[in-house]
Amino acid sequence: MQPSNSNAARSASSGVRLQQWLVGLTLTVFGVAMIVPFVWMMLSAFKTEGEIKQIPPTLWPETFTFDNFHRLFTEMDFTTYLVNTLLITLFSFVGLLLNAMAGFGFAKYRFKGRDKLFLLVLATMMIPGQVTMIPVYLILNSVNLTNTMIGIVLPGFISAFGIFLFRQFMSALPDEIMEATRLDGASEYKLFLQIILPMSKPILAVQAILTFIGGWNSFLWPLIIANDEKLYTLSVGLQLLKGQHGTNYALQMAGAAFMVVPIMILFVFAQKHIIENYNISGIK
Amino acid sequence: MKGTSKYAPYVFIGPTLILLTVFSLLPILVAVYISLTDMDLAGLADYSNISFVGFRNYADILSDPIFLVSLRNTLFYVIIGVPLVIVCSLAVALMINFGRNRAFKIFRVVYYLPSVTNVVAVAVVWSYLYNPGIGLFNYILTSIGFDRVPWLTEPTIAKLSLILLALWRGIGLNMIIFIAALQGISRSYYEAAQLDGASNWQQLTRITIPMLRYAIVFVSITTMIGWLQFFEEPFVMTQGGPLNGTVSASLFIYQNGFQYSHFGYAAAGSFVLFFIIIAITLLQLKLQRKQAEE
Structure with a gap:
C-alpha cells in the first residue's frame, strides 16, 4: 500500500511540474511577442536612415549611431x-x-x-x-x-x-x-x-x-x-x-524611444505599487 | 477654531466641485445647446452668427453616410475587440496565477508594459512594423513563405490591424484586475475540490469562473464602454482611412468638431454616441442580471 501511494504522489507531482513548465513556456512565447515592438524600436533607433530601408533588415545596427537622437533636438x-x-x-x-x-x-x-x-x-x-x-x-x-x-x-x-x-x-x-x-x-x-x-x-x-x-x-x-x-x-x-518625416523610420523610432523609455524605467521600479493599487481600490 | 472646522470640509472639496462644475457638468448643458445650433467658426468669432436650428443636426447626422459607416466600424471594433481583450487578459491572468515559481511575477510586468506607454509613440512604432515594404511583420511573413499583407491599406484588414494594436495595449490593465480577483478566491475551495478528485478543468469551470463573475462583469462593461469610444489608434495610425474604412464614431466627432469646426454638428454626434453607450451598458447589465438569476 505504502509504495504505490508514494508512486502516485510522485507521478502527480511530476505532472504538476510539467504543467507548470508548459504554462511558463506559453507565457514566455506570448510575452516575447508583447515586447517585440519595444525591442525593434530600440534597435532601429540606433540605425542609420539607409540601414533601416535595407531588405532583409538587420537585427543589430551595423553602424551604431546617436545621430537620430541628436536630430530630434536640432531639426x-x-x-x-x-x-x-x-x-x-x-x-x-x-x-x-x-x-x-x-x-x-x-x-x-x-x-x-x-x-x-x-x-x-x-x-x-x-x-x-x-x-x-x-x-x-x-x-x-x-x-x-x-x-x-x-x-x-x-x-x-x-x-x-x-x-x-x-x-x-x-x-x-x-x-x-x-x-x-x-x-x-x-x-x-x-x-x-x-x-x-x-x-x-x-x-x-x-x-x-x-x-x-x-x-x-x-x-x-x-x-x-x-x-x-x-x-x-x-x-x-x-x-x-x-x-x-513620414518615411524616416529611424528618426521616428528615436522619437518614440525618447518618450517610452523613461516611462518603462519608472514603471519597472514602481510596478509593485501600481499593481497593488487595484487591491486598494477594492475591485474584486 | 470652531469657525474653521465648520467651513473646512467646503474648503477641501470646494476647488474640486468648482472644477467639475466648469469642466464636466456645465459642458453637458453647453453641448446640448450647441447641438441645437449651427455653431461653427463664424459662430465662434461672433456669437450673433449662431442660429437655432432645432433637431436639424440630429436629422442630418443620422442620414450622413460617413457617420453611419463610422457607427458600423465602431460596432466591428466592439464585436471583435471586446471578447478578444477579455478572453486574452483572463487567459494570461489565469496562467500567471497558476504559476508557483516567483519568476511568474515577471510576466505581470511584461504584459502590463504596453498599457503605460504613450499611444503616439506606440502608434509610430506599429506603423513601422506594419509598413508593407520594409516593415518587420511582412518581412517575417514573406521569409516563411506567406504573401505580403496590406496591413493598413485594405479597409477590413486595417480595422483588424488596429484591433491587434489595441489588444496589445489593452491586455495589461484587465489582466491586473483579474489577478487581484483571483487572489481573493479562498484556497479552501480548491483543496476541497482536489479531495473530491476534480480535474484542473473542472476546478476552472466550476470554481474559478463562477467566483470571478463580478470581475468579469466589471471588466466587460468598462471594456465595452472604452471600445465604443475607440479613438486614438485610428486617429494616429490611419486618420480614419483608407476610404473611411477605420473611422470610428469618436474620430468622426473629433474630425467634425476640430478639423472642420462644425461644432454644432459634432456635438449632436457626441450625444448620439452617448445614447448608444448608455443603451448598450443598460442592456448588458440587464442580461447579466438575468444570467445571475438563472
Whole structure:
C-alpha cells in the first residue's frame, strides 16, 4: 500500500511540474511577442536612415549611431516639447493635491449633502470625453484660455477615480489621531497637511506615479488647445514628426524611444505599487 | 477654531466641485445647446452668427453616410475587440496565477508594459512594423513563405490591424484586475475540490469562473464602454482611412468638431454616441442580471 501511494504522489507531482513548465513556456512565447515592438524600436533607433530601408533588415545596427537622437533636438524642437511636457506633469501634481483634499473632505467630515455630492463626483466618470471635449474648448475659448498652458492643464486637474481612491484610503485612517491633533489646537488644514498626508503615503505614491505617467503621456488635450508649436508636448511633437518625416523610420523610432523609455524605467521600479493599487481600490 | 472646522470640509472639496462644475457638468448643458445650433467658426468669432436650428443636426447626422459607416466600424471594433481583450487578459491572468515559481511575477510586468506607454509613440512604432515594404511583420511573413499583407491599406484588414494594436495595449490593465480577483478566491475551495478528485478543468469551470463573475462583469462593461469610444489608434495610425474604412464614431466627432469646426454638428454626434453607450451598458447589465438569476 505504502509504495504505490508514494508512486502516485510522485507521478502527480511530476505532472504538476510539467504543467507548470508548459504554462511558463506559453507565457514566455506570448510575452516575447508583447515586447517585440519595444525591442525593434530600440534597435532601429540606433540605425542609420539607409540601414533601416535595407531588405532583409538587420537585427543589430551595423553602424551604431546617436545621430537620430541628436536630430530630434536640432531639426525638431524636442527641447521645447520636453520642457512643456515636464511643466504639464508638474502642474498636474496641483490636481493631485486637489484630489487628495477632496478625498479627505468626503472621507472625514459630516456635512449637509455630502453623500449626494460624492455621488455626483462619481457620476461625472460616466460622461464620455467626446461629449465634453467640444464645449470645454468653447468655454476655454470664451475666456481666452485656448493656446495657453493653463487651458491645457486646468480641465485635467480633477480625477473622479482618484478622489474615490483617496476617500477609500482615508476613511480607514483612525479618527482618534485626528481628535488628538485637534485637542493640541491644530487647525483642520494643519491636520490635513501634517497628519493625514504623511499617513496616506501608500496611496499618494501610487497616485503620484500615475499622475506622472498621465502627464507625460498627455496628448489629445494639448493637441486641441495648443495652436502654437511653442506649447506642443512630446506626444504632439512626435505626431508632427511622423507627418514631416513620414518615411524616416529611424528618426521616428528615436522619437518614440525618447518618450517610452523613461516611462518603462519608472514603471519597472514602481510596478509593485501600481499593481497593488487595484487591491486598494477594492475591485474584486 | 470652531469657525474653521465648520467651513473646512467646503474648503477641501470646494476647488474640486468648482472644477467639475466648469469642466464636466456645465459642458453637458453647453453641448446640448450647441447641438441645437449651427455653431461653427463664424459662430465662434461672433456669437450673433449662431442660429437655432432645432433637431436639424440630429436629422442630418443620422442620414450622413460617413457617420453611419463610422457607427458600423465602431460596432466591428466592439464585436471583435471586446471578447478578444477579455478572453486574452483572463487567459494570461489565469496562467500567471497558476504559476508557483516567483519568476511568474515577471510576466505581470511584461504584459502590463504596453498599457503605460504613450499611444503616439506606440502608434509610430506599429506603423513601422506594419509598413508593407520594409516593415518587420511582412518581412517575417514573406521569409516563411506567406504573401505580403496590406496591413493598413485594405479597409477590413486595417480595422483588424488596429484591433491587434489595441489588444496589445489593452491586455495589461484587465489582466491586473483579474489577478487581484483571483487572489481573493479562498484556497479552501480548491483543496476541497482536489479531495473530491476534480480535474484542473473542472476546478476552472466550476470554481474559478463562477467566483470571478463580478470581475468579469466589471471588466466587460468598462471594456465595452472604452471600445465604443475607440479613438486614438485610428486617429494616429490611419486618420480614419483608407476610404473611411477605420473611422470610428469618436474620430468622426473629433474630425467634425476640430478639423472642420462644425461644432454644432459634432456635438449632436457626441450625444448620439452617448445614447448608444448608455443603451448598450443598460442592456448588458440587464442580461447579466438575468444570467445571475438563472
